[in-house]
Amino acid sequence: MTEMLEISDLTVHFQIxxxxxxxxxxxxxxxxxxxxxxxxxxxxxxxxxTSFAILRLIRPPGRVVSGSVHFDGIxxxxxxxxxxRRMRGAKIxxxxxxxxxxxxxxxxxxxxxxxxxxxxxxxxxxxAEKRMLEMLRLVRIPAPEKRANQYPHQLSGxxxxxxxxxxxxxxxxxxxxxxxPTTGLDVSIAAKxxxxxxxxxxxxxxxxxxxxxxxxxxxxICDRVAVMHAGQVVECAPVxxxxxxxxxxxxxxxxxxxxxxxxxxxxxxxPGSVPSLVNPPSGCRYAGRCEWAMDxxxxxxxxxxxxxxxxxxxxxGFEERRGTC
Amino acid sequence: xxxxxxxxxxxxxxxxxLFGVSVICFTLTYLLPGNPAMVKAGPFATPExxxxxxxxxxxxxxxxxxxxxxxxxIFKGDLGESASTGRPVSQDFLQRLPATLELNLASxxxxxxxxxxxxxxxxxxRDTLVDHIGRVVGIMGVAMPSFLTGxxxxxxxxxxxxxxxxxxxxxxSGIEPPAHVTGLYVIDSLITGNWTTLRSSLxxxxxxAGTLGLSAIAxxxxxxxxxxxEILESDYIKAAWAAGLPRRTVIYRDALRNALIPVITISGIxxxxxxxxNAVVExxxxxxxxxxxxxxxxxxxxxxPIQSFILFVAVTCVMVNLAVDIAYGLIDPRIRFS
Ligand SMILES: Nc1ncnc2c1ncn2[C@@H]1O[C@H](COP(=O)(O)OP(=O)(O)OP(=O)(O)O)[C@@H](O)[C@H]1O
Ligand code: SF4
Ligand SMILES: [Mg+2]
Numbered sequence: 333m334t335e336m337l338e339i340s341d342l343t344v345h346f347q348i349x350x351x352x353x354x355x356x357x358x359x360x361x362x363x364x365x366x367x368x369x370x371x372x373x374x375x376x377x378x379x380x381x382t383s384f385a386i387l388r389l390i391r392p393p394g395r396v397v398s399g400s401v402h403f404d405g406i407x408x409x410x411x412x413x414x415x416x417r418r419m420r421g422a423k424i425x426x427x428x429x430x431x432x433x434x435x436x437x438x439x440x441x442x443x444x445x446x447x448x449x450x451x452x453x454x455x456x457x458x459x460a461e462k463r464m465l466e467m468l469r470l471v472r473i474p475a476p477e478k479r480a481n482q483y484p485h486q487l488s489g490x491x492x493x494x495x496x497x498x499x500x501x502x503x504x505x506x507x508x509x510x511x512x513p514t515t516g517l518d519v520s521i522a523a524k525x526x527x528x529x530x531x532x533x534x535x536x537x538x539x540x541x542x543x544x545x546x547x548x549x550x551x552x553i554c555d556r557v558a559v560m561h562a563g564q565v566v567e568c569a570p571v572x573x574x575x576x577x578x579x580x581x582x583x584x585x586x587x588x589x590x591x592x593x594x595x596x597x598x599x600x601x602x603p604g605s606v607p608s609l610v611n612p613p614s615g616c617r618y619a620g621r622c623e624w625a626m627d628x629x630x631x632x633x634x635x636x637x638x639x640x641x642x643x644x645x646x647x648x649g650f651e652e653r654r655g656t657c
Numbered sequence: 658x659x660x661x662x663x664x665x666x667x668x669x670x671x672x673x674x675l676f677g678v679s680v681i682c683f684t685l686t687y688l689l690p691g692n693p694a695m696v697k698a699g700p701f702a703t704p705e706x707x708x709x710x711x712x713x714x715x716x717x718x719x720x721x722x723x724x725x726x727x728x729x730x731i732f733k734g735d736l737g738e739s740a741s742t743g744r745p746v747s748q749d750f751l752q753r754l755p756a757t758l759e760l761n762l763a764s765x766x767x768x769x770x771x772x773x774x775x776x777x778x779x780x781x782x783r784d785t786l787v788d789h790i791g792r793v794v795g796i797m798g799v800a801m802p803s804f805l806t807g808x809x810x811x812x813x814x815x816x817x818x819x820x821x822x823x824x825x826x827x828x829x830s831g832i833e834p835p836a837h838v839t840g841l842y843v844i845d846s847l848i849t850g851n852w853t854t855l856r857s858s859l860x861x862x863x864x865x866a867g868t869l870g871l872s873a874i875a876x877x878x879x880x881x882x883x884x885x886x887e888i889l890e891s892d893y894i895k896a897a898w899a900a901g902l903p904r905r906t907v908i909y910r911d912a913l914r915n916a917l918i919p920v921i922t923i924s925g926i927x928x929x930x931x932x933x934x935n936a937v938v939e940x941x942x943x944x945x946x947x948x949x950x951x952x953x954x955x956x957x958x959x960x961x962p963i964q965s966f967i968l969f970v971a972v973t974c975v976m977v978n979l980a981v982d983i984a985y986g987l988i989d990p991r992i993r994f995s
Pocket of ligand 1: 346353355373374375376377378379380381382393394429545609
């Protein structure tokens with residue numbers, strides 16, 4: 333098997349007073365060795381929850397209701413906590429959505445990187461410092477010796493993001509969960525960070541799950557894309573295929589909404605909003621916003637079907653239209 | 658240099674507060690019962706005698722001038738005279754201050770040593786048995802008036818179990834005080850290696866410090882708990898879990914160290930709270946401190962000691978807050994470097 337990560341039937345609920353928020357609902361995803369998988373979807377579609385669930389870090393009021401996560405053939409769900417901890421940060425690392433606040437304000441950034449090396453790679457203080465400086469250089473932080481001794485609040489957002497990436501890659505993980513690594517950064521810095529990720533992945537062979545709500549970013553660096561809507565994966569395909577033949581109406585809308593220089597159109601926002609995830613509709617969760625919606629869409633959930641080799645989609649409307657042509 | 662500026666700025670900010678405190682205490686002279694001239698002249702003074710006394714004491718001068726004399730008096734250490742002891746209040750104060758400091762510091766220590774772990778445990782094991790027990794202990798500590806806890810302690814530990822000495826002062830009968838270094842008996846007897854006195858002073862301190870400390874456990878524990886909870890939900894703690902740092906590092910190093918910043922503030926507030934609250938406890942245990950002194954003065958309508966006690970408590974609070982701000986700067990790089 334070349335699958336490095338295999339998520340099957342994963343469901344995560346958050347218990348609140350009004351009921352359960354079905355944040356992630358029976359999703360299946362795979363990531364291959366060295367691959368960059370894009371996970372896209374609007375805010376609140378469950379992307380971050382999925383990343384935390386992979387690391388087995390869903391805490392109350394959240395709960396993994398069903399499903400399994402296999403990493404390198406190991407069932408992470410059955411691993412003792414101590415072994416799971418050794419996976420986190422070492423084999424599966426995470427770059428957080430919020431670089432500025434995800435660094436401990438009371439520790440110098442250098443120390444935050446080097447202590448990870450001491451914990452996971454068993455390096456001595458001196459070796460860890462040396463490797464930490466190498467990492468800072470690798471993510472192109474100027475004057476790393478000086479920066480290493482500074483505190484997060486003394487660094488810009490882009491700089492903090494680089495530190496986070498250096499931190500995540502320091503232990504040479506096999507899988508990097510990059511949760512919107514470029515939000516809040518200005519475009520040119522964002523582009524540099526993405527280049528850096530692609531380059532580092534090529535260099536170290538690490539697979540990346542790139543979480544984003546920006547399909548433009550995906551087109552740039554991903555091999556495959558999974559589209560999430562309201563806690564469900566609605567479509568998954570190689571990146572070119574997805575852009576040229578989007579099958580799900582939601583994906584089509586997303587693709588249409590990408591600003592393009594060669595097309596002189598105004599952005600089309602996707603109509604409607606994500607349905608409530610507390611007691612969500614039992615049929616297709618996109619039905620309330622879908623131009624193709626039919627009666628059966630509201631009754632049962634559309635199954636995943638293959639649209640083309642390596643391209644799957646969950647949509648009754650698509651099946652119907654395919655039948656006719 | 659940055660840090661020096663920070664300290665200077667904090668200091669400058671404390672000045673208006675101190676000014677306000679002095680004005681309030683000055684005004685109290687006119688609000689407290691008993692005309693100071695009347696107290697000094699005695700109950701049988703003739704009206705002429707009284708007027709003469711008022712003139713001598715400057716009470717017939719305009720307010721600003723009186724205020725000026727009051728403040729410059731304070732700077733010279735003149736806090737007025739106690740009508741009942743006939744001695745300058747400043748002398749009485751200095752003599753009693755170490756007893757109060759010793760009691761308050763011991764209480765603060767107890768409150769922190771118990772309250773801090775209690776707060777951390779309650780936060781880490783939120784909504785479990787530990788959390789509920791912590792809450793009950795905290796509420797009891799706050800709800801029980803100190804004089805009641807004190808009397809209860811005396812009844813149980815002295816009268817029933819005979820574990821504590823009689824609640825009369827800082828040393829057992831027949832025990833000599835240690836050589837004077839700081840005035841705190843526990844510390845002085847430690848320094849001079851006077852073990853008999855050390856034992857006796859700790860023994861005497863046990864119940865009053867326990868009583869006063871108990872009332873402060875809850876505020877400390879609640880504050881630690883809520884800050885800890887907030888910090889455990891923060892992005893950098895989530896990132897620390899995701900980075901696979903061991904549990905003790907995440908909780909006891911990353912989270913606790915960040916939580917300690919607000920805890921330092923609460924220690925400052927609690928110290929002020931203890932300063933005001935110790936009057937009752939000192940009375941119950943005949944502790945020869947300034948709180949006890951103020952209570953006695955209150956009962957005899959002796960205004961100078963009361964006024965000085967209020968001034969003292971207020972100034973201590975301001976000073977403690979200043980010290981807290983400075984401690985902040987030492988711990989938190991965001992302040993140190995900005
Ligand atoms: N701790 C929590 N308690 C309650 N609900 C939660 C919690 N964490 C996440 N959720 C819910 O789970 C859903 C998915 O959230 P998630 O953070 O995964 O979204 P996302 O796709 O990452 O969005 P964004 O693009 O804004 O980061 C949201 O509806 C949110 O309300
Ligand atoms: S299943 Fe029906 S409602 Fe859902 S996206 Fe497809 S056509 Fe629209
Ligand atoms: Mg997110």
